[in-house]
Amino acid sequence: MKLEQLARKHENNRLNQSKGIFAQLCIVQNLLQTYFDKSYGVITLKQFMLMIMVKQSTEFNEELTLTEYGKLLGCSRQNVKKLALQLEAKDFVIVKQSKHDSRALALEANKNLHDYFKEVDGENNLKLLTLFSIYDDQELAMLYKLLEKMHEGIAKLNED
Template identity: 40%
Template sequence: MEISDMIKNFADKRDNQVRGIFASIFILQNRLQTVFDKADEYLTLKQFMLLTMIRFSHDEKTTFTHLGNLLGSSRQNAKKLALSLEKKGFIRITHEPNNKRNTLITMTAKADEYLEIVLEMHNQKLASIFNDYTDEEIKLFYGMITKLYAGVEREEQTEDE
């Protein structure tokens, strides 16, 4: 079955459309990861995402738990990504002076230099991927993604209870 066949087969009813959206998100995540992994010889997309989250979390704690929550992954997966970034010289992993149980993650100058170069490549790829959308469609899509987050968070809370 081709993607176009799947899209056509799932277009008839709401339940099928929901299944088609879910399958498409899963497939697109894998395809986006492949596109960006091929474009960057130094970091995987997951490593890049963790690095950018560290960069923009300067006012918050950058613990493995916090970063795992931002990534939508476990603390252990965030730690594994962080250790690979540390090994490559992009971050430093230390402990809070007043609480040795809390890990702090900070970017190195190498990471800053790397991000200045690679962010432009990422911006160009994103612009290309979303080139077919009008500004209004982007705004609508962003609002729908926000609603999807709310639904996922609701399910996560239900599972935690």
């Protein structure tokens, strides 16, 4: 069975569409992770996403704890700690005690993290432009809004 056949099978009512969208999101996530894990070589996509968050918090002079990174990335503090320790071993971040909470751990970017992003920025931008080149500007804006809205649905699931 091809993905297109599976998608058509689920297009006839709201529940089936919901099932199809959920399945496609899971498949898309797996495909993206597989591609970028191979592409990045020394780091995984999940490690890369954490590195982006550390870079952003550094640029805003904001120290985040592992728990806060977990909330941003949609995973547990324990998963963030595992990723952080892997990145620390690769000399991209420093895991340290939080300035604001002595019980919590925070992450600090080091020079290697900044150098890495300088090195791969152009290539990453090209990959993203290629990935989203199939959308016109209006479709891309709509996809962005719809994904933002999906976060509201996930929040509702977590309320229950």
